[in-house]
Amino acid sequence: MPILDDRHFEFFSHSPDQTRRLGIHLGGYLKSGDVVGLVGNLGAGKTTLVQGLAQGWGALDPVSSPTYVIVNEYRRADGQHLYHVDAYRLENAFDAEILDFDRMLSQGPLVIEWAERIKPVLPEDCLWIRMESTGMEHRSMMLNPEGSRFLNIVNQLRRKLYGAF
Ligand SMILES: Nc1ncnc2c1ncn2[C@@H]1O[C@H](COP(=O)(O)OP(=O)(O)OP(=O)(O)O)[C@@H](O)[C@H]1O
Ligand SMILES: [Mg+2]
DSSP: OOEEETTEEEEEESSHHHHHHHHHHHHTTOOTTOEEEEEOOTTSSHHHHHHHHHHHHTOSSOOOOOTTTSEEEEEOTTSOEEEEEEGGGOSSHHHHHTTOHHHHHHHSOEEEETGGGGGGGSOSSEEEEEEEEOSSSOEEEEEEEESHHHHHHHHHHHHHHHOOO
């Protein structure tokens, strides 16, 4: 049973492609001002999920790992940007303040790898996704929506993937 309660949705992926496909579904819902926080160890599949998210959102640019540049941005035909931040190299939440999330969020959604490191500077309303490796090609993902907008998105996603039940 993939449902724990309204505020948690667990998804099991059996391949990188399946993780990307989940991302594509989810990316279709994202709009300017949305924050998605990804949590999980090295190789958990965060960047792989972002590849799908960007595709589903409509990015024209390919996703690359932003570990060394902290932030990547991908354009869409309508001029919006998807921001992809990797907080791995940030010492603490204060370091993140120079990134100016408010400016980013006025131009598009923001997806953050290692988001738990900078939680104090993130908005309360956020879609948290905790990813864990459970085998060579197996990953578990726990989606935890904070705020009514993400609760609604996760419910729609659940219905799309599994039908109403
Ligand atoms: N089901 C799966 N979902 C996602 N990735 C998978 C899966 N199975 C295997 N993989 C592999 O695991 C690796 C995940 O790498 P990825 O760069 O997405 O991780 P990451 O969480 O972003 O790591 P980092 O913290 O280094 O940025 C890739 O090599 C991918 O092919
Ligand atoms: Mg990564």
